[in-house]
Amino acid sequence: MSAPLTPPPPPHEHSAQDPWQPPSGPAAEASAGHAGKSAYPRSGWWDDQDGPGMKRELREAAVILVAVALGGLLLGVMWWWLAPRVPLVGEVAGDNWAVYLKDSEGEQGIGVDGTFTLLALGFGAVSALVVFLVRRRGGVPLVVALAAGGLLASVLAWRLGVWLGPAQDVMAQARSAGKGVTFDAPLQLSAKGALLAWPFAGLVLHLGLMSLFGPRDPEDLPPDPHVPGAGS
Numbered sequence: 671m672s673a674p675l676t677p678p679p680p681p682h683e684h685s686a687q688d689p690w691q692p693p694s695g696p697a698a699e700a701s702a703g704h705a706g707k708s709a710y711p712r713s714g715w716w717d718d719q720d721g722p723g724m725k726r727e728l729r730e731a732a733v734i735l736v737a738v739a740l741g742g743l744l745l746g747v748m749w750w751w752l753a754p755r756v757p758l759v760g761e762v763a764g765d766n767w768a769v770y771l772k773d774s775e776g777e778q779g780i781g782v783d784g785t786f787t788l789l790a791l792g793f794g795a796v797s798a799l800v801v802f803l804v805r806r807r808g809g810v811p812l813v814v815a816l817a818a819g820g821l822l823a824s825v826l827a828w829r830l831g832v833w834l835g836p837a838q839d840v841m842a843q844a845r846s847a848g849k850g851v852t853f854d855a856p857l858q859l860s861a862k863g864a865l866l867a868w869p870f871a872g873l874v875l876h877l878g879l880m881s882l883f884g885p886r887d888p889e890d891l892p893p894d895p896h897v898p899g900a901g902s
Contacts (some may be wrong), residue, residue: 724811731811734804738797738819738872745793745823745868746830749857752789753831754781756855760844769840772852779860786828787864794820794871801872802879816876820869828859 756779757772801816835857837843847853859865 727809727811730805731809731815734801734812735815735819735822738801738816739822739826741793741797741819742823742826743830745789746827746834748789749786749827750831750834753785753857754778756782757852758840758844758855759852760841760847760849762849767841767844769844779858782857783859783861783864786831786859787861787867790824790827790864790867791871793823794868795875797823797868798872798875798879802876802883806883806885808876808880813873813876816872817869820872821865824865824868828865832857832859 756776758769759772761768761770797820798816801812805812832838836854838856840855843853
């Protein structure tokens, strides 16, 4: 048997343009130096990457909640000062006292609830505007703090107004004033739904301000047709 006349092909050599050839030179050293690093930076839930981290948002939300809730003190004082008075009159039959409305067709009781509701709506709008101007980025903790703070402020205002108003013991007031003498009824909030006026107004106005004047996400630019591969 005779040996083949065609010699075996030489081993394949990588050309300079071979895409599978590992890079050499400074680029290879730079690539090797960053080989152990991720292409995307690690960002934790509590870290500050693109804005305030969750810790900072929670701190700001706590401050806003307390500040809004303390605004209920001013609401309570204004409600006590501006709310109409409900006149009562005491009558006695023997040793028994009875208290009646002096004006049975009067609308002072409705005016008390209406005054609280209107004031709460105004305070809710002002609190939403101030919060938006202080922190335009918004965020879920801030919205929750605004709503919870408004509800706490309403409850605080309600209890403060009742405490500042006339005494709750109407019989004692009637005996102190005397038979047939008009005196003011205790300050009461009959429509408890008015407590939601502040948080409702705050949330609605804050949502509107964020949608109109809040920060916008950057829009994606169209691909440049002059850049190879941009349209693919």
